[in-house]
Amino acid sequence: MTGRWALVPAEDGGAEVAALGPDGLLAGPVVREGDLAGAVRARPGVTRWVWRSTADVQPRLLAAGVRVDRCYDVEAAETLLLGHEGRHGEPRSAAAALARLRGGPVPPDPRPRSAEPGSQSSLFEPSPVHVSLADLVEVYADQQRRHDATAYPERMRLLTAAESAGMLVASEMNRCGLPWSPDVHRAVLHDLLGERYAGGGEPRRLAELADEVSAAFGRRVRPDLPADVVKAFAQAGIRVRSTRRWEIASLDHPAVEPLLEYKKLYRIWVAHGWSWLQGWVRDGRFRPEYLPGGTVTGRWVTNGGGALQIPKVIRRAVVADPGWRLVVADAAQMEPRVLAAISRDPAFMEVAARGADLYQSVSDRAFSGDRGQAKLAVLGAIYGQTSGDGLKNLAALRRRFPRAVAYVDDAARAGEEGRLVRTWLGRTSPPAAGASEDAAEEAGIPQEVDPESPAGEPQQWMPGYASHNSRARGRFARNFVVQGSAADWALLLLAALRRACADLAAELVFFQHDEVIVHCPVEEADLVVAAVQEASDLAMRLTFGETPVRIPFATAVVECYADAK
DNA sequence: AGTTTCGGCGCC
DNA sequence: AAAGGGCGCCGAAACT
Numbered sequence: 102m103t104g105r106w107a108l109v110p111a112e113d114g115g116a117e118v119a120a121l122g123p124d125g126l127l128a129g130p131v132v133r134e135g136d137l138a139g140a141v142r143a144r145p146g147v148t149r150w151v152w153r154s155t156a157d158v159q160p161r162l163l164a165a166g167v168r169v170d171r172c173y174d175v176e177a178a179e180t181l182l183l184g185h186e187g188r189h190g191e192p193r194s195a196a197a198a199l200a201r202l203r204g205g206p207v208p209p210d211p212r213p214r215s216a217e218p219g220s221q222s223s224l225f226e227p228s229p230v231h232v233s234l235a236d237l238v239e240v241y242a243d244q245q246r247r248h249d250a251t252a253y254p255e256r257m258r259l260l261t262a263a264e265s266a267g268m269l270v271a272s273e274m275n276r277c278g279l280p281w282s283p284d285v286h287r288a289v290l291h292d293l294l295g296e297r298y299a300g301g302g303e304p305r306r307l308a309e310l311a312d313e314v315s316a317a318f319g320r321r322v323r324p325d326l327p328a329d330v331v332k333a334f335a336q337a338g339i340r341v342r343s344t345r346r347w348e349i350a351s352l353d354h355p356a357v358e359p360l361l362e363y364k365k366l367y368r369i370w371v372a373h374g375w376s377w378l379q380g381w382v383r384d385g386r387f388r389p390e391y392l393p394g395g396t397v398t399g400r401w402v403t404n405g406g407g408a409l410q411i412p413k414v415i416r417r418a419v420v421a422d423p424g425w426r427l428v429v430a431d432a433a434q435m436e437p438r439v440l441a442a443i444s445r446d447p448a449f450m451e452v453a454a455r456g457a458d459l460y461q462s463v464s465d466r467a468f469s470g471d472r473g474q475a476k477l478a479v480l481g482a483i484y485g486q487t488s489g490d491g492l493k494n495l496a497a498l499r500r501r502f503p504r505a506v507a508y509v510d511d512a513a514r515a516g517e518e519g520r521l522v523r524t525w526l527g528r529t530s531p532p533a534a535g536a537s538e539d540a541a542e543e544a545g546i547p548q549e550v551d552p553e554s555p556a557g558e559p560q561q562w563m564p565g566y567a568s569h570n571s572r573a574r575g576r577f578a579r580n581f582v583v584q585g586s587a588a589d590w591a592l593l594l595l596a597a598l599r600r601a602c603a604d605l606a607a608e609l610v611f612f613q614h615d616e617v618i619v620h621c622p623v624e625e626a627d628l629v630v631a632a633v634q635e636a637s638d639l640a641m642r643l644t645f646g647e648t649p650v651r652i653p654f655a656t657a658v659v660e661c662y663a664d665a666k
Numbered sequence: 667a668g669t670t671t672c673g674g675c676g677c678c
Numbered sequence: 679a680a681a682g683g684g685c686g687c688c689g690a691a692a693c694t
Contacts, residue, residue, distance in 0.1 A: 406687095
């Protein structure tokens with residue numbers, strides 16, 4: 102009852118299970134069990150459960166109070182392996198993987214369903230094609246071989262294991278939910294927006310601000326309609342291209358102030374107002390649906406509820422249970438530190454080895470103490486800044502940290518040339534739209550001219566210039582290797598933290614790229630604070646190998662999320 | 667009438 | 679001051 106076991110749920114609530122050998126193939130009989138959770142509970146020695154989809158199995162285990170240490174999510178792994186093989190668009194269901202293996206017709210993936218407040222199911226409906234345990238094992242064994250064919254098999258194995266751990270964490274957080282006080286939320290809304298009027302229209306404060314905007318223009322203007330606002334400014338003799346905050350803010354006009362205030366509050370009202378509260382918070386918990394690997398870089402997304410975009414003012418509503426605390430832990434300068442780890446730039450690693458503010462350290466070495474410039478330069482290198490002071494700053498950064506900048510420059514060049522780039526563990530960028538056209542154009546092959554475009558305008562792909570698309574792909578690839586490798590690390594962090602919490606009453610309740618929240622009894626708070634930093638250090642070693650780089654956490658123990666930092 | 671895209675802004 | 683990466687969400691506008 103040790104080692105890896107495969108599991109396939111049955112229609113009737115039971116399951117089939119079987120032990121796997123070192124080659125990933127069946128190493129014992131297929132056992133039919135009447136109770137899925139019971140089948141797992143009865144085999145505590147299993148080190149890793151291999152199944153089609155965590156989102157399919159894990160909710161049933163959690164409902165029965167069964168916890169597994171590790172799993173291997175075949176469909177998550179299929180997605181990553183296909184990506185590494187440069188086959189991003191192909192169906193990634195287990196059934197599709199099996200069909201590819203057997204040379205049969207490949208079924209398309211089920212369509213993702215749309216977000217539904219309060220729903221608990223997985224993003225994909227259950228696969229329409231049942232995959233038997235024997236078939237699943239066949240796919241799994243083949244995946245093991247495909248790991249060996251990657252650039253760095255050990256890293257790829259770590260990546261699929263980490264993504265699987267992320268799936269476990271996500272389904273546990275989906276079930277647990279984030280402690281949320283509807284009373285506090287309503288108080289915040291009332292404070293900001295005023296009373297609601299019957300009929301669902303704008304609350305009082307928004308109506309007042311709309312009136313102020315109209316009064317300033319001398320006519321009725323709807324501040325939520327960009328076209329109306331642009332027209333109103335034009336009539337006042339001010340030409341604006343859009344109504345974006347940065348374009349409006351500097352204008353000299355009495356409508357500006359109430360307009361900006363309106364936009365700020367309007368957003369809270371529509372995105373996190375009373376109807377959001379009604380739809381997404383039940384029994385004192387906000388339950389978004391986390392989707393690990395939902396973005397191309399490996400960052401998570403949430404399906405519905407906007408959990409990763411909770412406005413700061415609304416965080417007042419995130420309140421620990423009585424006698425419990427929220428351990429809010431924020432990784433300090435995660436992405437620059439990850440760049441240090443993946444580039445192995447000696448000077449940059451030295452800077453990133455310290456717990457002290459990284460931007461300050463960089464500025465001491467390269468910007469005569471100007472922290473702001475150092476931060477702009479570092480972020481510009483990671484994001485691909487193309488103009489302004491960024492370029493000058495980048496040159497200074499390059500002089501002091503040549504390997505770090507070269508690392509992202511190389512990625513940018515690969516992206517511009519339409520080549521794939523990978524994160525440290527092997528998550529692979531999708532081929533960007535237009536890449537093949539640009540490559541052909543650079544090779545001198547004429548492209549079809551868009552018949553809709555005006556004849557007199559120069560085409561974007563005129564020889565001698567990297568196209569707009571090409572440069573955009575460069576920026577994407579540049580960012581991909583850093584953001585994606587940071588996401589690699591974050592998965593390992595979560596896995597380690599989950600392990601630490603398993604010995605406590607503490608629960609992981611929130612994760613947002615470089616920030617985690619653990620909900621725990623007040624007595625456990627100190628343990629959890631230490632566990633976060635230990636998990637960070639472990640994740641760093643596991644992900645990047647021996648490196649002096651550290652990612653320190655700024656941690657606050659609070660009763661309310663808004664009181665952190 | 668239903669579906670897709672756009673504009674704007676929230677988060678990292 | 680303006681600009682660069684990744685997302686989700688909402689209502690309005692633009693489509694089919």
